[in-house]
Amino acid sequence: MAKSTKKSPKNTKPLSGCKKAIDGLRECGAMFHARGWSVGTSSNFSVMVSQDPLELIVTASGKHKERLQRDDFVRIGADGKPTVDGQPNSSAETMLHVVLAGQPQVGAVLHTHSVWSTLLSDMYFADGGFEIEGYEMLKGLAGIQTHETSAWVEIFDNTQDIPRLADQVAQRLNDAEKPLTHGFLIRRHGLYTWGKDLDEARRHIEVFEFLFECVGRRLMLTSQRPNAVSVQ
Numbered sequence: 001m002a003k004s005t006k007k008s009p010k011n012t013k014p015l016s017g018c019k020k021a022i023d024g025l026r027e028c029g030a031m032f033h034a035r036g037w038s039v040g041t042s043s044n045f046s047v048m049v050s051q052d053p054l055e056l057i058v059t060a061s062g063k064h065k066e067r068l069q070r071d072d073f074v075r076i077g078a079d080g081k082p083t084v085d086g087q088p089n090s091s092a093e094t095m096l097h098v099v100l101a102g103q104p105q106v107g108a109v110l111h112t113h114s115v116w117s118t119l120l121s122d123m124y125f126a127d128g129g130f131e132i133e134g135y136e137m138l139k140g141l142a143g144i145q146t147h148e149t150s151a152w153v154e155i156f157d158n159t160q161d162i163p164r165l166a167d168q169v170a171q172r173l174n175d176a177e178k179p180l181t182h183g184f185l186i187r188r189h190g191l192y193t194w195g196k197d198l199d200e201a202r203r204h205i206e207v208f209e210f211l212f213e214c215v216g217r218r219l220m221l222t223s224q225r226p227n228a229v230s231v232q
C-alpha cells in the first residue's frame with residue numbers, strides 16, 4: 001500500500017493527548033525491567049497515535065526503561081523523524097517500529113533484550129530461526145487456538161545499519177508465501193513483537209519470553225540428562 005505523504009497539522013505539543021499511551025509504555029518499561037527483559041537503557045517501545053498520516057509515540061534514545069518519565073518519548077512520522085523540532089532523539093531502532101507499524105492490524109511494537117532471546121538467537125542463527133512446538137502458552141499469540149501447533153521464530157543478523165535491517169524485515173513481512181508473524185529475533189540482541197494494540201503486544205512479549213525460557217532451559221536439562229527419553 002502506498003504510504004501517505006500527508007502532513008499532520010503543526011502540533012507544538014507533540015505528546016499532548018497521548019498520556020494513556022505513554023503511561024502504558026512506562027508500565028511496560030517497569031515490568032520488563034523487573035523481569036530482566038529490559039535492563040539499563042536497552043529496549044524500545046512504540047504506540048501508533050495516527051494511522052494516516054502514520055505517527056508513533058516512541059521511546060527517546062538512552063532512557064532507562066525502569067524509570068521512564070512522561071517526557072521520555074518522541075512523536076515521529078513515517079520517515080522516522082520527530083514531527084516537531086526540539087523533541088529528544090528517538091531510539092536508534094526507530095525505523096523498525098515504522099516498518100512494523102505500517103502493517104495492517106499493528107497498533108503497538110515492543111522490543112526487549114532478554115538473556116534467553118539473546119542466547120537462542122545466537123544458537124539458532126545458522127538455521128535461520130527455530131520452531132516452538134506443542135506448548136500451551138502458544139495460545140497467547142494472536143490467532144492461535146490450540147497447543148497442537150508451532151510458531152517459527154525467524155532470526156535476523158544484528159547490525160547498526162537499521163535502515164537496511166528495516167528493509168529486510170519489510171521484505172519478510174510482505175512475503176507472499178510465509179510472511180513473518182507475531183515477532184522475530186535479532187542475533188545476540190533481542191526480540192521484536194507487535195500487536196493490534198499495546199495490550200496485545202505486551203502479551204506477546206510475555207508469551208515469547210516465557211517460551212524462550214522454556215526452550216533454553218529444556219536444552220540445558222536435556223544436556224544434563226543426555227540419556228533421558230523424554231522430559232514430559
Ligand SMILES: [Zn+2]
Pocket residue numbers: 042043044093111113189190
Ligand atoms: Zn535493541
